[in-house]
Amino acid sequence: MSQHPSAESLLSSQMADCIQDCLTSHAVCLETAMSLLQKGTTSADPVRMLLDCSEVCATNAHFMMRNSPVYGSVCQACAQVCTHCAEVCDKIGEKDCANACRASARCCEQLAKLIP
Amino acid sequence: MSQHPSAESLLSSQMADCIQDCLTSHAVCLETAMSLLQKGTTSADPVRMLLDCSEVCATNAHFMMRNSPVYGSVCQACAQVCTHCAEVCDKIGEKDCANACRASARCCEQLAKLIP
Amino acid sequence: MSQHPSAESLLSSQMADCIQDCLTSHAVCLETAMSLLQKGTTSADPVRMLLDCSEVCATNAHFMMRNSPVYGSVCQACAQVCTHCAEVCDKIGEKDCANACRASARCCEQLAKLIP
Amino acid sequence: MSQHPSAESLLSSQMADCIQDCLTSHAVCLETAMSLLQKGTTSADPVRMLLDCSEVCATNAHFMMRNSPVYGSVCQACAQVCTHCAEVCDKIGEKDCANACRASARCCEQLAKLIP
Numbered sequence: 001m002s003q004h005p006s007a008e009s010l011l012s013s014q015m016a017d018c019i020q021d022c023l024t025s026h027a028v029c030l031e032t033a034m035s036l037l038q039k040g041t042t043s044a045d046p047v048r049m050l051l052d053c054s055e056v057c058a059t060n061a062h063f064m065m066r067n068s069p070v071y072g073s074v075c076q077a078c079a080q081v082c083t084h085c086a087e088v089c090d091k092i093g094e095k096d097c098a099n100a101c102r103a104s105a106r107c108c109e110q111l112a113k114l115i116p
Numbered sequence: 117m118s119q120h121p122s123a124e125s126l127l128s129s130q131m132a133d134c135i136q137d138c139l140t141s142h143a144v145c146l147e148t149a150m151s152l153l154q155k156g157t158t159s160a161d162p163v164r165m166l167l168d169c170s171e172v173c174a175t176n177a178h179f180m181m182r183n184s185p186v187y188g189s190v191c192q193a194c195a196q197v198c199t200h201c202a203e204v205c206d207k208i209g210e211k212d213c214a215n216a217c218r219a220s221a222r223c224c225e226q227l228a229k230l231i232p
Numbered sequence: 233m234s235q236h237p238s239a240e241s242l243l244s245s246q247m248a249d250c251i252q253d254c255l256t257s258h259a260v261c262l263e264t265a266m267s268l269l270q271k272g273t274t275s276a277d278p279v280r281m282l283l284d285c286s287e288v289c290a291t292n293a294h295f296m297m298r299n300s301p302v303y304g305s306v307c308q309a310c311a312q313v314c315t316h317c318a319e320v321c322d323k324i325g326e327k328d329c330a331n332a333c334r335a336s337a338r339c340c341e342q343l344a345k346l347i348p
Numbered sequence: 349m350s351q352h353p354s355a356e357s358l359l360s361s362q363m364a365d366c367i368q369d370c371l372t373s374h375a376v377c378l379e380t381a382m383s384l385l386q387k388g389t390t391s392a393d394p395v396r397m398l399l400d401c402s403e404v405c406a407t408n409a410h411f412m413m414r415n416s417p418v419y420g421s422v423c424q425a426c427a428q429v430c431t432h433c434a435e436v437c438d439k440i441g442e443k444d445c446a447n448a449c450r451a452s453a454r455c456c457e458q459l460a461k462l463i464p
Contacts, residue, residue: 023371027413034414037276044269045185052184058406059175065375066382068168069161073196077189084186139255143297150298153392160385174290181259182266277417284416291407300400301393302432305425312421 011114015064018107022061025082025100029054032089032097046088050097053085057104064111072115079108127230131180134223138177141198141216145170148205148213162204166213169201173220188231195224243346247296250339254293257314257332261286264321264329278320282329285317289336304347311340359462363412366455370409373430373448377402380437380445394436398445401433405452420463427456 033050060078063071082105089098149166176194179187198221205214265282292310295303314337321330381398408426411419430453437446 019375023375027367027371027409030410030413034276034280037279038415040276044266044272047269048182048184048266049186051182052179052186055175055178056190059171061375062171062378063168065378066164066167067386068164070165070168070197070200073193074172077193080189081186135259139259143251143255143293146294146297150392150396153395154299156392160382160388163385164382177259178262181262183270280414280416281418283414284411284418287407287410288422291403294403295400298396298399300396302397302400302429305428306404309421309425313418316418 011111014107014111014114018104018111019061019064021100021104021107022057022064022078025097025104026054026057026061028097028100029057029085032094036092046092049085049088053081053101056081060108072112075108075112075115079105079112082108127227130223130227130230134220134227135177135180137216137220137223138173138180138194141213141220142170142173142177144213144216145173145201148210152208162208165201165204169197169217172197176224188228191224191228191231195221195228198224243343246339246343246346250336250343251293251296253332253336253339254289254296254310257329257336258286258289258293260329260332261289261317264326268324278324281317281320285313285333288313292340304344307340307344307347311337311344314340359459362455362459362462366452366459367409367412369448369452369455370405370412370426373445373452374402374405374409376445376448377405377433380442384440394440397433397436401429401449404429408456420460423456423460423463427453427460430456 029050033047033054036047036050056074056078060071060074063074068074082101086098086101086105089095089101145166149163149170152163152166172190172194176187176190179190184190198217202214202217202221205211205217261282265279265286268279268282288306288310292303292306295306300306314333318330318333318337321327321333377398381395381402384395384398404422404426408419408422411422416422430449434446434449434453437443437449
């Protein structure tokens with residue numbers, strides 16, 4: 001690492017962190033969905049939202065891993081879905097999942113702003 | 117089918133068509149990527165774009181299949197990636213793949229407009 | 233098609249059919265899982281099995297699309313999961329889904345036998 | 349952790365480790381595939397194997413996360429694909445990826461043995 005990181009290396013380091021955040025919320029959302037199902041959830045909505053969020057987080061992580069030139073729009077979609085999912089998690093008391101989703105939403109929003 | 121379909125059934129029928137279009141371009145993009153690889157492609161860019169497009173088409177189809185309340189942002193991302201991928205396919209002479217991507221881009225744009 | 237297809241072209245034609253069968257059960261299983269959830273299912277088990285089956289069918293189809301040299305073990309896993317899922321679908325009266333899973337199980341078993 | 353873990357908690361702890369190993373090789377394989385592509389690889393085979401391995405590792409991790417009753421066959425398929433992929437990575441000097449794949453192969457083999 002140089003002492004004065006270039007814009008490019010800053011982006012690359014932020015992206016590496018965001019890949020990790022998205023892979024974490026991908027996993028936490030899937031596990032939370034299954035745990036709700038196992039408990040005998042009465043509503044389909046949170047499970048659906050968690051499956052949605054889990055999948056878009058994985059897809060977004062893969063776009064960044066592939067260094068995709070078109071990751072910006074997927075990053076924005078991921079930020080929106082994660083924000084919604086965090087709200088749903090708050091309502092049903094799934095605090096860890098809400099935090100994971102908010103972390104992903106935040107890093108995706110920040111990355112989306114950096115796209116020229 | 118009623119003679120005067122409601123807005124809801126119109127959306128639902130358009131969505132069913134779009135799921136099919138996205139699943140088709142998901143498959144065609146993956147097969148085209150592997151065919152380029154097999155031929156010993158000289159550039160990574162078209163393969164990457166085809167893998168990107170294949171994945172976002174699947175994710176978008178899954179959001180629609182799950183009847184997700186947040187599919188709009190994924191649909192827009194899918195439209196953008198498919199449009200780029202169609203252009204890349206045109207340049208390398210992959211006409212069938214270009215057509216599949218354009219069909220998906222079009223249905224996603226139309227669906228995204230219908231979201232209230 | 234030649235009148236006396238070679239072993240290779242027979243495999244390739246069976247594989248193309250199996251890719252289609254697996255993509256169909258991938259879609260039908262996901263849609264059936266969401267429909268159960270929407271109805272307010274009382275047990276997690278069928279939804280879990282349907283999500284399992286949907287995912288392994290997609291993975292198996294992708295292995296075949298990539299012309300993978302190691303698709304045999306995934307094909308066997310897919311056959312087993314599809315067979316279980318078909319039984320679960322029978323029990324809960326999801327006849328179309330049971331049929332789709334059985335078609336995939338059958339083509340995967342046949343393909344797995346052809347591997348030298 | 350109790351001093352005398354039950355068979356069930358041992359399985360559960362081994363499974364949690366294996367989920368992590370599989371998610372790691374899922375990521376490393378995808379990144380290695382893209383890096384080979386970027387360098388202008390001359391052969392399609394390693395890229396294909398890395399994409400195969402990346403996908404089956406994710407699918408296997410998801411089966412374990414869902415606590416699937418049929419994860420055994422997917423676990424065996426994952427072990428086989430990871431073993432092949434590790435050999436391919438050795439040949440092309442991708443040591444980190446080879447190690448990640450071998451770790452996943454090992455944990456999958458161990459888990460598959462524990463299934464009653």
